[in-house]
Amino acid sequence: MYRCCEIARELTLKDEWKVGRVIARPYLGDKEHGFTRTSNRHDYALKPYGETALNVLKDKGYDVISVGKISDIFDGEGITESHKSKSSVHGMEQTLEIMDKDFKGLCFVNLVDFDALWGHRRNPKGYAEELEKFDVNLGNVLDKLKEDDLLIITADHGNDPTYTGSDHTREHVPFIAYSPSMNGNGILETCDTFATIGATIADNFDVKMPEDTIGKSVLEKLN
Known part of the structure; x- marks a missing residue:
């Protein structure tokens, strides 16, 4: 399968195709007993068309640590260390282990089970149970945050497990930010673009994004 996908990726790099990802x-399984998706997914993605916050951070000497399929999505661009996850729970366990290390930079985590196992499969019970597991580990993450750490929780799209069909759904995605150094809480205005988050991360590390970047940092509003 991987070899077939590598061939498909090579073919679809041509200008007339330019497919974003071959997945x-x-x-595992058979026709009689059914099939179960494994954790060995691999995304063959296009390289980003320009510099991302990941590239900028890496070029400035910061660690850019990915957990889950992040490295695949960016085709390894801007990543200094990559960790594959077997599940969302495993991804959170990896994140907690990384937080115990002495690193300076970004830890970028993708928890795929909300999407792959429960959202697309329209399984609200499984989704709720996954959320409860995440809540427990989120508490552990909060306990490990240092004074100058910034935690951002977001999503790249909606996937309502109670909706019809099996495709992504079109909710506004969350943008939740927290740091022990914050003086209070509040509600951010709806952002114009998802690129706001990348710009805010770059600003947090005091590095400049390319001039043509459409995202504008909201770091000052978080404080």
């Missing part, structure tokens, strides 16, 4: 999704 290998291995399954």
Whole structure:
């Protein structure tokens, strides 16, 4: 399967195609007993068309640590260390281990089970149970945050497990930010673009994004 996807990726790099991603999704099982998706997914993605916050941070000497499929999504661009996850719970366990290390930079985490196992499969019970597991580990993350750490929780799209069909749904995604150094709490205005988050992360580390970047930092509003 991986070899077939590598061939498909090579073919679809041509200008007339330019497919964003070719995705290998291995399954175990048979026709009689059904099939179960494994954790060995691999995304063959296009490289970003320009510099991202990840590139800028890496170029300035910061660590850019990915957990889950982040490295695949960016085709390894801007990543200094990559960790594959077997599940969302495993991804949170990896994140907690990384937080115990002495690193300076960004830890970028993707928790795929909300989407792959419960959202697309329209399983609200499984989604709720996954959220409860995440809540427990989120508490552990909060306990480990240092005074100058910034935690951002977001999503790249909606996937309502109670909706019809199996495709992504079109909710506004969350943008939740927290740091022990924050003086209070409040509600941010709806952002014009998802690029706001990348610009805010770059600003947090005092590095400049390319001039043509559409995202504008809201770091000052967080404080």
